[in-house]
Amino acid sequence: MPSACAVAAAAAAAVMAARCVRLARQSLPAYLSLRPSPRLLCTAMKQKNSGQNLEEDVSQNEQKTDTPSPEKILLDEKVKLEEQLKETVEKYKRALADTENLRQRSQKLVEEAKLYGIQGFCKDLLEVADILEKATQSVPKEEVRDDNPHLKNLYEGLLMTEVQIQKVFTKHGLLRLNPVGARFDPYEHEALFHTPVEGKEPGTVALVSKVGYKLHGRTLRPALVGVVKAA
Numbered sequence: 001m002p003s004a005c006a007v008a009a010a011a012a013a014a015v016m017a018a019r020c021v022r023l024a025r026q027s028l029p030a031y032l033s034l035r036p037s038p039r040l041l042c043t044a045m046k047q048k049n050s051g052q053n054l055e056e057d058v059s060q061n062e063q064k065t066d067t068p069s070p071e072k073i074l075l076d077e078k079v080k081l082e083e084q085l086k087e088t089v090e091k092y093k094r095a096l097a098d099t100e101n102l103r104q105r106s107q108k109l110v111e112e113a114k115l116y117g118i119q120g121f122c123k124d125l126l127e128v129a130d131i132l133e134k135a136t137q138s139v140p141k142e143e144v145r146d147d148n149p150h151l152k153n154l155y156e157g158l159l160m161t162e163v164q165i166q167k168v169f170t171k172h173g174l175l176r177l178n179p180v181g182a183r184f185d186p187y188e189h190e191a192l193f194h195t196p197v198e199g200k201e202p203g204t205v206a207l208v209s210k211v212g213y214k215l216h217g218r219t220l221r222p223a224l225v226g227v228v229k230a231a
Helices: 004-034 038-066 070-116 119-138 149-171
Strands: 174-177 189-195 205-210 212-215 218-221 223-228
Touching: 119 149, 119 212, 119 218, 149 174, 189 205
Parallel strands: 189 223
Antiparallel strands: 174 212, 205 223, 212 218
């Protein structure tokens, strides 16, 4: 026969088992209420898949936005080429204008060299013309007679030489300046003195001591003059 202790232990174990069963029965409804239903699990999976699809669409859209279209690339390239063409045309126009200006300056220098290249030679000839003029002026007119043929022929020869040299000067653009009675021009005249002269306007040339010359409009030698001043 079993002992009293064994019977007591078995009774205690039965009591503990009964308590565990009762606690388990009490906790089961709460556990079942916490478990998700299959419908909820399906909805959650759909939402998750939708979120992933949405992220993929957004990523694809961003990639499409970042990558320019071929039309936009061609348009940008067209704009760049048009700007380059415009810049090249402007450079060409400037270079053409500079070349034309250089050509005109060179042509002007060549023409001036042709016109004024004889300037030094003309200055030397002016001294010869001055000597001829003084020689003809120094001959007494009353001595030029038929009974003095030597002096007469010499005088006429000097006059002919003077006339001929003036023709040569005119042919090459060298003009004589004898501004008696003209207004004083500092670009063409050089004043030696100022003096009051009755009946003449102040500021005009009263006397020419030495004639001047202009070569193609440029003063080669100013005339040496006396200018009238107010009394």
